[in-house]
Amino acid sequence: MSTYPVPDRTATATRREFAEAPRQESVPPGLLAVFAHPDDEALVAGGVLAQHAAEGARTAVVTATWAPGTPRAGELADALTALGVREPLRLLGYADHRVPDSAPGRSRWCDVPVDEAVGHLVAHIREVRPEIVVTHDAYGQLTGHPDHRHTHRMTLLAVTAAALGQLYPEAGEPWQPGALYLATHPHSGAAELGELLDGVGKSVLSVPDTHVTATVDVRPWADRKWAAITAHRSEAERERALPGILARLPEETRNRIIGTEYYTRVTFAPGTPGGLRRLTV
Template structure:
C-alpha cells in the first residue's frame, strides 16, 4: 500500500525540523512524497539557505517559501508585510496553490496554541493552514490556484501536558513559557528515534539559530541521551477534512481520532 504523501506548513525556517522533522524523515524513508511550505523569510536570506540544507537532509525537496516577514523581525523580508498583517484571503490563496500543486494526502502544521512557545506566527500559520486545507478541495474557491485537491487529514504538531516534565527545565532556562494541551487531545504519538539523527542534523543545519541561542541552540547543547529523551517522540492531533474517505481508509499517522481546537489572535512579542 503506498505511503501517504505529506505536506508540512510551518511559520519559520527551523520549525519544520523541530516540530515534524522525525515524521518528515520517516515518510520520506518509506517512499512517500514530502514537502515543506515556510511562511516567512525571503528566499535570498541566510536562513533560507539553511532551510534548503535542512530539507535536503530530511529528503523533503526544495523550499516552498511564501516570503512574508517574520512578525517580530520585519527586515526578514524587505518590502513584504509581516505574516500576521498579510491579507488573510491572499495568504490562504497562496497556500491553496501549493496544496493543489503538491496534492498531499496529509497536511501537518502548528497547533492552535502556537506550539510550546506560542509564537504568534505559529498561531497564524495554523489559522491559514486550516482554512486552506478546507478550501483546496472546493472548485469555486481560488479557481486561479489550480485544480481542486482535498487532503484526507490535517495533523497539528502539539505537546501534551506531560511535556512540561520533559521540556520544562530546558525552556525555563531560556525564559520561555510552555503552552501544552491535555494529554487526551493527542491522537498520534510517533516514535521517531530511528530517524532522530536526521532530525537532529536538520535542526542543527539552522546555524543562525544555533548561534543566537534559539531552540536549535538549545538542541546543540544537549547530550545524546537528552536529545533522545526530548526529541525522540512527536505528538499530533488529527483533524479530518471533508469530503473525506471512510474512517478506516483515511491515512493514519497512529490510530487518529477527531479533535477540534480554538484559534487565538496574533500578538506581538520578542524575536523568534
Template sequence: MDQPSRPSLLAVFGHPDDEALLAGGVLAQHAAAGADTAVVTATWASVTHRAAELADALAVLGAGEPRMLGYADARVPESAPARPRLCDTPIDELTEAIVSHIRAVRPQILITHDAYGQLTGHPDHVRTHQATLLAFHAAGLEHRYPDAGPPWRPQALYAATHPHSRAGTLSALMKRVGKTTLSVPDEQVTAAVDVGSHLDQKWRAILAHRSQVSRERPLPGILSRLAPVDREPLIRTEYFTRLSPDHMPGTRPNLVI
C-alpha cells in the same frame, strides 16, 4: 480528485527550523518509506541566510526544495524586506497561497502548528495554523481560489503539538531563557510517533539551522547545549492531534507507518 499512486505529505510551518523541530522525524520516516514529502514555510525571503539553512535541512530530510511564502517574521522585519509581516497579512491572501501549494503537491496528509502556535505561542505559528486550517477545507472546492490550480483535498490534517505530560523538561529549559510554554491535555494527542530510527537525520536537520543553533534563546540552540543522553528523549517522539473530520470518506491515512 483522484488519489495519488504514492503516499504524500505536506507540512506547513511558520519559520525555517519548525519543520525539523516539530516533524523532522515524520518527514524523514515518510520519505524513507517512499512517500513524496514537501514543506511550505510562511516566513523569511528566499534570498536570506535562513532560506539557505532551510534548503540544507530539507535535503537531509528528503523533503525537496524550499517552498517559501516570503512574509516577514513578526519579530524580525529584515527577514523579508519590503514584505508585510505574516501576522499582518490578510487571512484570505495567506490561505490562497497555501491552497496553491496543496493543489500543486496533492498530499494525502497535511501537517501544521496547533492552535496555540506551539510551545511559545508565536504569532506567526498561530497565523499559519489558522490559514492552513482554512486552506485544508478550501483546497478541495473548485470555486474557491480557482486561479490556484485544480481542486485537491487532503485526506487528513494533523497539528503538531506537545502533551502536558511530556512538556515539563522543555518548559524548564525554556524558562531559563525567559520563555513560557504551552501544551495540551494528553487526551488531545492522537498520534505519538517514535522517530528513533531517523533521529540522526532529524538532529542533522536541526543543526542545519546554524544561525539558530548559535544563539542562546531559540530551541535549536537550547538543544545543542545538552548532552545527547538528555537531548534525545526530547526529540525522539513527535506528537500530533488529528484535526480532520471523522466522517471523511475513503481510507484515512495515518502518520504512523
C-alpha cells in the same frame, strides 16, 4: 483578485494519476507540512518528514516567512536535504513577526490579508495533492509564537478551501487532503522541554494528553532530525533559540527529547487515506 500560480513542477497527468490510483499499503501517504519559520519543520515534525521521505512518499514543506536569498532560506534548504526531502523550497517569503529584515519590503506574515495567505496555501495544497497536511497547533507549539498561531489558522482555512472548486479557481484543480495533523505537546510529554524553555524566559503551552491522537516514535530518524535542526546554524548559535538550547544538552538527553513527536488529527474527508497510523506507537 490576486492570482496564485501553481508551480509547474509535476505534469498534470502525474498529479491526476496519484490522486485517482489506489495507494499501495507499503507506500506512506503524501505529506505537505506548513510551518511559520525555517527550523520549525525540523523541530516540530522532522522525524515524520524523514520517514515519509525515506519510504518514498511525496514530501513537501511550505515555509511562510523569510525571503529567498536570505541566510535562513539557505539553512532551510540544507535542513530539508538532511531530512531527505527532495521537493524544492516553497517559501512564501513574508517577514517574521519579530524580524523585519527577514523579508525586506514584504508584509509581516501576521499582517497578510486572509484571502492572500489562504490563496497561496491552497495553491500549494492543490499542486502537491497530499493526503496529509501537518502544521502548528492552535497554541503555536510550546512558545505560542504569533507566526505559529497565524500559520495554524491560515492552514486550517486553506485545507477546507482547497477542496472547493469555486474558491481560488486560479490556484488549480480542487483537492481534499484526508486529514490535518496539528503538531503539539501533551502535558505529560512537555515537562523536560518545558523546563528548558522556562529557564530562558519562554512560555510553555501544552495540551491535555487526551488531545493527542498520534504519538510517534521517531528515534530511528533522530540522526536525520538532529542534522536538520543543526543545519539551521544561525538558530543553533543563539542561546534562547530552541536549536541552541538543544545543542547544549548531553546527547542522551537531547535524543530523548527529539525522539517523540505528538499530533492531534483533524479529519476532513472520512474514509479517505490520511493516517499516521503506520508511524504511531
